[in-house]
Amino acid sequence: MKIILTTTSPSIDSDVDSRFGRGAYFIVVDPDTLDWQAHPNPGMSAPGGAGTLAAQFVGNQKAEAALSGDFGPHAFAALQAAAVSMYVYGDCRTAREAVERFKAGSLERVGVATRGECEGEHHGPA
């Protein structure tokens, strides 16, 4: 099984990043062995559509669950289509702690987007 988490630096001992689409890194973890791998989040510096881009990355990783602080409506719809279950960090501080809580079944699973759309216009280079 593979789960994926948003973190602020490329390590399982990193602090969690509460943003999904704009999080700095993704850590892909096998919760049983705690083997992990870090990837920069392609959505972090996207001019727009960060949530869908990040969700596409998670979908391509074939992760079964995504852990983050926050899932916007586009990311939520995309992850739901990919059958990725979504969990929110609550007061978890590090990625390692979040994985432990996920294994213990004590993270809250989300069934709806946790916020509305981002404000403003998202334009890439025209």
Add this chain to the structure above:
Amino acid sequence: MIIAVASGKGGTGKTTVATSLALSLAAELTPEPLFLDCDVEAPNAHLFLQPAFDQRQEVSILIPSVDEAICTHCGKCAEVCQYHAIAVLGTKTLVFPQLCHGCGSCTALCPEWAISEIPKVIGVLERGVTPEGIPFGRGLMNIGEPMAVPIIRQLKKWAVPRPQQVVIMDAPPGTSCPVVESMRGADFVLLVTEPTPFGLHDLRLAVQVAHDLDVPVGVIINRDCSDDARVDVFCVDADIPILMRVPFERSIAEGIARGQTLIEIHPEYAERLRVMFAEIVERAL
């Protein structure tokens, strides 16, 4: 001669300047200048110029529609979409219409021809003439839509100036794509600022946009009152002409709050604006 009135910072007086500039020129020029309100997210120039709108046209962009029966979920569309408006997840291809810019890349590059395009209305264009004979056009973005650029682009195509006709464009605030689209093709960018740290900060950004588009700029300092000379210093250092100063006066604020234009409040500004226009023409050519 196309003049885009822009600012960077919002609320500095773009519409105040643009509407009175148009009125002062209309009194002397034939044909009267064409006025375009490009602030399609919150157009307000009509409140001052009061055109009678008599023409209307919807603005649409083309959004992809995926035929799931044909789609092989190869992911090409998601890969080519710069705006991440289409995602392929397992056996589903999802379109996010609010992120789509209608560029057509996914449709053109789908190897299975599984994508067709359907128009989505995002706003409306309106056109009419003011009591002074100024042809007036504006765009109005639908509530909830995020993309102003296609509306501004269509407005510029729809309300085309006649030969020798001056165009005054009231640009949106900020320095993002809608402002770029408004300035693009202008002969001169008139930047309205105020002598505050925010005014200066955003003026610098707006000047950069105009420079990147290779359009000459001039500055109007509105609400000129403070001892803060940093806008002046910036303009001198950057070799940008300060074309006019409008003092910070309660009478102007009160008049505008009543829906009056600057030249109704202080008629002497009509001549000052015409003199400024002559200087703009000289600098732009």
